[in-house]
Amino acid sequence: MKAKITLALxxxxxxxxxxYEVHDTTVSGLFVRVTAAGHKAYVVRWARGKKKTLGRVGVLTLDQARKEALQYLGEARIHGEPLAVSQGxxxxxxxxxxxxxxxxxxxxxxxxxxxxxxxxxxxxTAYAGLLSLRLDEITPARVEPLRTSWLKAGRTPATANRNLVRLKGLLSRAVEWGILEDHPLTKVRKMKVDQSSRVRFLSVDEEKCVFR
Known part of the structure; x- marks a missing residue:
C-alpha cells in the first residue's frame, strides 16, 4: 500500500x-511496517533486500523518521550503501x-x-529495559539483576524461568540465523525450587535433562 504518511494515517x-507495510509517497524508500501483533515501526529500504528499522512509531517522530530515511537514501546514492553499513x-x-x-x-x-x-x-514486558540494547550487549550481568528484581516483586521462580527460556530461545534464533556468533546467555541457568522453598540454580546436567 502506498500513501502519504501522516499522523492521522x-x-x-x-x-x-x-x-503489512505502508509506503510513504513523500520519501520514497520510507515505509511503516505493522506487525501481526500491531506494532508499528519506521523502516527505510535503499535497495532490494537492504533495509533498516529506524525506530518504533511513537518513539521516533514522523519528521525524525523522514530525516533519517533521507540521510540513509542520500548516502546510498553517493556511496552505494549508507555509511553506517559501508563503514561498519x-x-x-x-x-x-x-x-x-x-x-x-x-x-x-x-x-x-x-x-x-x-x-x-x-x-x-520482562525485558523492557533491554529493548534498546544490541543483542551482543545482552549479558548475564544485565539479566541476573532482572531475575532478582522479579523474585523480590513476588514473581515465582517458574515465571522467572519462563522469561529466561523465552529470551534464550530468541537469542538461539539469532545465533542460528548468523546474527550472533555465540549465545551470550549460555551460562545463565534456570532456577529450581527445593521442597524447603529454597531457590537454587540447576546444574549443567540437570538443565540438559530439562531441554531433552
Missing part, C-alpha cells in the same frame, strides 16, 4: 493479524533486541508457536 492503522560502524550489523523482534523474530515465532504472540509480549 498512523493512528488509524489497524491490527489485522498479518504483517559499531552496532551497524547487530540489531537491538527491539529491532530483531520487529524485523525477524516476531514473524517467525508467530508462524512456529501457538503462543507466539504471548512470547513476544512477555519478552517485551
Amino acid at each position: 498512523l493512528s488509524g492503522l489497524k491490527t489485522t493479524g498479518s504483517q 560502524r559499531k552496532g551497524a550489523t547487530v540489531p537491538t533486541l527491539e529491532q530483531f523482534i520487529e524485523d525477524q523474530f516476531e514473524a517467525w515465532v508467530l508462524s512456529q508457536q501457538r503462543d507466539g504472540a504471548n512470547s513476544v509480549r512477555s519478552i517485551r
Whole structure:
C-alpha cells in the first residue's frame, strides 16, 4: 500500500493479524511496517533486500523518521550503501533486541508457536529495559539483576524461568540465523525450587535433562 504518511494515517492503522507495510509517497524508500501483533515501526529500504528499522512509531517522530530515511537514501546514492553499513560502524550489523523482534523474530515465532504472540509480549514486558540494547550487549550481568528484581516483586521462580527460556530461545534464533556468533546467555541457568522453598540454580546436567 502506498500513501502519504501522516499522523492521522498512523493512528488509524489497524491490527489485522498479518504483517503489512505502508509506503510513504513523500520519501520514497520510507515505509511503516505493522506487525501481526500491531506494532508499528519506521523502516527505510535503499535497495532490494537492504533495509533498516529506524525506530518504533511513537518513539521516533514522523519528521525524525523522514530525516533519517533521507540521510540513509542520500548516502546510498553517493556511496552505494549508507555509511553506517559501508563503514561498519559499531552496532551497524547487530540489531537491538527491539529491532530483531520487529524485523525477524516476531514473524517467525508467530508462524512456529501457538503462543507466539504471548512470547513476544512477555519478552517485551520482562525485558523492557533491554529493548534498546544490541543483542551482543545482552549479558548475564544485565539479566541476573532482572531475575532478582522479579523474585523480590513476588514473581515465582517458574515465571522467572519462563522469561529466561523465552529470551534464550530468541537469542538461539539469532545465533542460528548468523546474527550472533555465540549465545551470550549460555551460562545463565534456570532456577529450581527445593521442597524447603529454597531457590537454587540447576546444574549443567540437570538443565540438559530439562531441554531433552
